[in-house]
Amino acid sequence: MATLTHQEHLTAEYLEVKPGTRRSFMLIIVAGVAILILGVILSMLGIGSHHEAAEGAAAAHGAGHAGAEHHGSAPWLKRIIVSLWHNNVFFTGVSAIGTVFMAIQYVAYAGWSVVVKRINEALSAWLIPGLIIMLVVFGLNFINYDLFHWTVPGIMDKGSETYDRIIAGKSGFLNIPFYLIRTVIYLGLWIFFTKRLRDLSLEEDLNGGTAYFHKSINVSALFLVFYAVTSSMSAWDWVMSVDVHWFSTMFGWYVFASWWVSGIAAVTLCAILLKQAGYLPLLKEGHLHDLGKFMFGFSIFWTYVWFSQFMLIWYANLPEEAVYFNQRLGGFNGQYTWMFYGNLFVNFVFPFLVLMTRDAKRQMIMLKIVSIAILIGHWSDFYLMLMPGTMKGDNGFIIEIGIALIFLGSFLILFTKRLSQASLTPLHHPFLDESVHHTT
Amino acid sequence: MTKRFALGIFEDEDVLLHAVENVREAGVKIYEVFTPFPIHGIDDAMGIERSRLPIAAFFFGLTGLSFALWMQIYMLGFDWPMIIGGKPHIALPAFIPVSFELTVLFCCHGMVITFYTISKLYPRWKTPVLDVRSTDDKFVMAIEVNENTDMTKLTQILRDNGASEVNQKEMSKF
Numbered sequence: 001m002a003t004l005t006h007q008e009h010l011t012a013e014y015l016e017v018k019p020g021t022r023r024s025f026m027l028i029i030v031a032g033v034a035i036l037i038l039g040v041i042l043s044m045l046g047i048g049s050h051h052e053a054a055e056g057a058a059a060a061h062g063a064g065h066a067g068a069e070h071h072g073s074a075p076w077l078k079r080i081i082v083s084l085w086h087n088n089v090f091f092t093g094v095s096a097i098g099t100v101f102m103a104i105q106y107v108a109y110a111g112w113s114v115v116v117k118r119i120n121e122a123l124s125a126w127l128i129p130g131l132i133i134m135l136v137v138f139g140l141n142f143i144n145y146d147l148f149h150w151t152v153p154g155i156m157d158k159g160s161e162t163y164d165r166i167i168a169g170k171s172g173f174l175n176i177p178f179y180l181i182r183t184v185i186y187l188g189l190w191i192f193f194t195k196r197l198r199d200l201s202l203e204e205d206l207n208g209g210t211a212y213f214h215k216s217i218n219v220s221a222l223f224l225v226f227y228a229v230t231s232s233m234s235a236w237d238w239v240m241s242v243d244v245h246w247f248s249t250m251f252g253w254y255v256f257a258s259w260w261v262s263g264i265a266a267v268t269l270c271a272i273l274l275k276q277a278g279y280l281p282l283l284k285e286g287h288l289h290d291l292g293k294f295m296f297g298f299s300i301f302w303t304y305v306w307f308s309q310f311m312l313i314w315y316a317n318l319p320e321e322a323v324y325f326n327q328r329l330g331g332f333n334g335q336y337t338w339m340f341y342g343n344l345f346v347n348f349v350f351p352f353l354v355l356m357t358r359d360a361k362r363q364m365i366m367l368k369i370v371s372i373a374i375l376i377g378h379w380s381d382f383y384l385m386l387m388p389g390t391m392k393g394d395n396g397f398i399i400e401i402g403i404a405l406i407f408l409g410s411f412l413i414l415f416t417k418r419l420s421q422a423s424l425t426p427l428h429h430p431f432l433d434e435s436v437h438h439t440t
Numbered sequence: 441m442t443k444r445f446a447l448g449i450f451e452d453e454d455v456l457l458h459a460v461e462n463v464r465e466a467g468v469k470i471y472e473v474f475t476p477f478p479i480h481g482i483d484d485a486m487g488i489e490r491s492r493l494p495i496a497a498f499f500f501g502l503t504g505l506s507f508a509l510w511m512q513i514y515m516l517g518f519d520w521p522m523i524i525g526g527k528p529h530i531a532l533p534a535f536i537p538v539s540f541e542l543t544v545l546f547c548c549h550g551m552v553i554t555f556y557t558i559s560k561l562y563p564r565w566k567t568p569v570l571d572v573r574s575t576d577d578k579f580v581m582a583i584e585v586n587e588n589t590d591m592t593k594l595t596q597i598l599r600d601n602g603a604s605e606v607n608q609k610e611m612s613k614f
Contacts, residue, residue, distance in 0.1 A: 311533050311537075315534065317525070317526070356498070358490070
């Protein structure tokens with residue numbers, strides 16, 4: 001077979017982001033803004049949201065609940081804040097996967113993935129804006145405490161009107177200064193290691209040799225240790241603390257699995273799009289096959305973690321645990337039920353059946369369909385994690401999709417910018433030759 | 441039926457891999473290659489068709505899944521209904537772990553049995569070995585020959601491609 005003996009002629013190739021491409025990214029953002037404005041108008045008119053009270057949410061909430069319940073913003077503002085948080089958690093998590101994936105490849109001495117390494121590096125470009133947006137949106141939470149019930153003043157003080165005994169018991173961990181410190185530490189660590197690996201990779205491009213490779217392995221190993229802890233903890237902080245009375249020990253893994261499979265889908269989709277645009281001549285069916293196996297396998301892994309969490313809660317049926325699934329299965333007049341089942345279908349049944357055969361994993365069109373489905377599916381998965389706890393029954397989709405498009409457009413601009421800054425093939429990577437001759 | 445083979449003995453897997461490509465290019469049909477360990481890319485080099493074992497595996501898995509679901513639904517739903525933890529008699533989430541395990545069990549055993557059967561690896565079967573050194577440190581390329589084969593030419597092709605020796609052997613059980 002030709003590829004086994006044939007020596008490829010390797011030259012650096014740079015991604016050229018054409019003005020048309022950049023314009024279409026801007027168009028995504030503009031479309032997002034338009035949809036967002038439309039959603040806000042519809043929400044103000046009382047359409048497009050499930051809320052029944054025409055006189056506004058604040059009045060309805062205030063009349064119906066007493067004690068620990070707080071009023072909250074108008075539905076459209078609340079939806080914007082929650083949606084910003086939802087999208088930022090999703091995009092930042094997926095972005096971090098770029099570095100995680102690369103670090104795992106380094107530590108495993110894996111050679112096949114070298115041709116997609118630059119995509120991984122570029123994927124992590126969102127981490128710095130992710131940190132900034134995370135902090136800003138956490139600040140927005142204090143307008144009306146829309147995101148985190150535990151930040152309501154006095155909720156942890158005995159004798160206060162808003163006092164909540166269960167939340168007060170978590171005050172050692174869930175307090176605002178410590179929360180902010182943790183968020184900065186998680187993202188700070190991820191940003192630091194991303195930058196370190198990127199710098200080593202760029203220096204390797206200039207100078208060659210194996211020293212950078214060995215250094216990268218050490219950096220990667222250290223990063224993975226930190227990431228193993230911080231990924232779980234960030235899931236508790238960013239996602240689970242929304243349902244503050246509830247907790248699950250599976251949650252860290254559940255969120256990580258969702259990020260991880262979405263990250264791999266993003267890398268696969270990007271590799272295919274670059275290939276179809278005429279870049280990455282070294283990317284062959286074998287590499288796609290391996291990426292397809294990752295998507296297939298980790299879709300099953302996500303389902304496994306999801307089900308492990310669900311079944312124990314379902315079986316034990318303890319009220320304080322089961323409330324989480326009560327809200328999502330039949331709660332709020334059953335408006336999350338279709339998403340609950342749809343989530344399982346898109347994220348498990350669909351990739352499982354479609355990517356089962358070898359041929360499907362080697363065909364671009366199949367991988368493209370499945371990776372887009374996985375990305376949308378896991379965005380919805382995060383929607384399902386965050387909305388019932390914050391929006392209760394007032395959730396909607398128009399504002400949320402608008403904000404998602406704004407995030408997507410900005411993400412793509414940053415991503416392609418970083419992608420175009422270095423050669424798409426790391427020419428001096430010691431395992432490049434292995435990757436070129438990769439067969440599966 | 442007795443078959444006659446020309447055996448090219450190779451010392452190195454890379455040499456063998458290139459030899460396989462070149463020998464096939466020269467128009468010689470390779471009967472089989474025997475190596476002490478699996479070699480990456482040799483299936484493609486020899487032009488071996490992909491195994492249909494995964495298709496069998498899918499149906500074994502489906503059998504296991506159906507059997508598991510039928511067994512649990514029949515036993516706990518109809519034959520001997522019991523209330524467990526206040527759940528319905530047919531409580532699907534509780535059946536999923538057993539269904540998963542039986543799917544895997546049927547799939548694995550089915551695949552192993554199928555593979556052994558089609559490879560004729562069953563008890564008391566004596567496996568013919570063309571050259572015992574292929575289980576140690578030599579790589580053996582077997583080419584079926586008959587009276588009309590030009591042995592000098594074949595030997596030359598194998599030698600040119602790095603064979604350290606070329607032998608002939610007759611085997612009755614192939």
